[in-house]
Amino acid sequence: xxxxxxxxxxxxxxxxxxxxxxxxxxxxxxxxxxxxxxxxxxxxxxxxxxxxxxxxxxxxxxxxxxxxxxxxxxxxxxxxxxxxxxxxxxxxxxxxxxxxxxxxxxxxxxxxxxxxxxxxxxxxxxxxxxxxxxxxxxxxxxxxxxxxxxxxxxxxxxxxxxxxxxxxxxxxxxxxxxxxxxxxxxxxxxxxxxxxxxxxxxxxxxxxxx
Numbered sequence: 001x002x003x004x005x006x007x008x009x010x011x012x013x014x015x016x017x018x019x020x021x022x023x024x025x026x027x028x029x030x031x032x033x034x035x036x037x038x039x040x041x042x043x044x045x046x047x048x049x050x051x052x053x054x055x056x057x058x059x060x061x062x063x064x065x066x067x068x069x070x071x072x073x074x075x076x077x078x079x080x081x082x083x084x085x086x087x088x089x090x091x092x093x094x095x096x097x098x099x100x101x102x103x104x105x106x107x108x109x110x111x112x113x114x115x116x117x118x119x120x121x122x123x124x125x126x127x128x129x130x131x132x133x134x135x136x137x138x139x140x141x142x143x144x145x146x147x148x149x150x151x152x153x154x155x156x157x158x159x160x161x162x163x164x165x166x167x168x169x170x171x172x173x174x175x176x177x178x179x180x181x182x183x184x185x186x187x188x189x190x191x192x193x194x195x196x197x198x199x200x201x202x203x204x205x206x207x208x209x210x
Contacts, residue, residue, distance in 0.1 A: 002185070004167035006031045007154045008102070009038035010092075011085040013064035013075075014175040015163040016110035019103055020073045021178050028185035029167060033097040035089045036151040038162050045160045051082045067175070076113030083115055087122075090138035093147045095131060104129055 006022065008015040022031065042049055050060040061077065068075035088105055095101040108114055108125050116122040126134040137143060157166055165172040165181045172181040184191050 002029045002167065004029045004031050004165060005034050007034045007036050007150075007159050007162055007164045007166065009036055009085055009162045010088045010105055010109055011038055011082055012162045013061070013077075013110055014067075016106045017064065017067055017071070017073060017075075018163045018175040018178055019106050021071070021175070024178065024182055025165075025185060028182070031165075033092075033099055033102050034150050034154065035092045035097055035102070035147060036154045036159070036162065037086065037089060037147065040151045041155060041160055041162070044155050047160070049082065074107075074111045076111060078109050078113050078115050080115070083117070087116065087138060089147055090143050091126070091129075091131065091134060093150075094134070094137035094140070094143045095129070101129055101131075 006018075008019065010016075025031065038049065041047075051057045061081075065075060065077075067073075088109070092102050092105060105125070108116075108128070114121055114125075116125045122134075126132070131137070154164070157169070158171055159166065159173075161173050163173075163175060165177070167181060167184065170184065172178075172184070190196060
């Protein structure tokens with residue numbers, strides 16, 4: 001079976017929505033779950049996150065809520081956003097990014113609307129995950145280094161946002177691209193068309209200055 005990589009950060013509601021749709025791809029590709037620090041991607045590419053632009057922030061949340069309702073995916077906003085996802089990313093990394101762990105963390109944040117920002121919430125999450133001594137694990141140098149390396153690897157592959165699927169070195173960015181990735185895996189002819197082949201050769205006609 002083909003393999004691919006799924007890059008995500010728990011801070012993204014759209015990564016959560018895509019996590020609930022990945023089963024559509026399961027018959028065609030075996031995915032490696034790859035947690036990355038979204039802020040690291042933004043810094044590298046010189047971008048602002050959606051939550052840093054006030055009108056985009058509101059629309060993004062509204063769009064996520066609408067998408068979830070349309071697809072029948074349980075959705076509840078966490079008590080604040082943006083939040084610091086670093087502990088959650090390290091927690092997933094310490095658990096070798098096992099899919100069941102990743103899904104459980106996503107659902108804790110975006111289905112239950114909770115954040116592990118108090119000792120009690122953190123204890124409840126790690127207990128549900130079956131990860132005793134989680135604090136010691138997420139503080140380990142190996143875990144920090146692995147998360148940093150995965151983020152660097154994503155950047156080297158051209159990943160600029162989350163969620164992103166990388167299949168055969170082709171990027172599918174965003175929850176909206178889930179069906180596009182499915183078409184690609186099923187061999188849709190559009191991906192071998194002249195139009196697709198020419199896209200990378202289209203020159204930039206203007207550049208923003210200042």
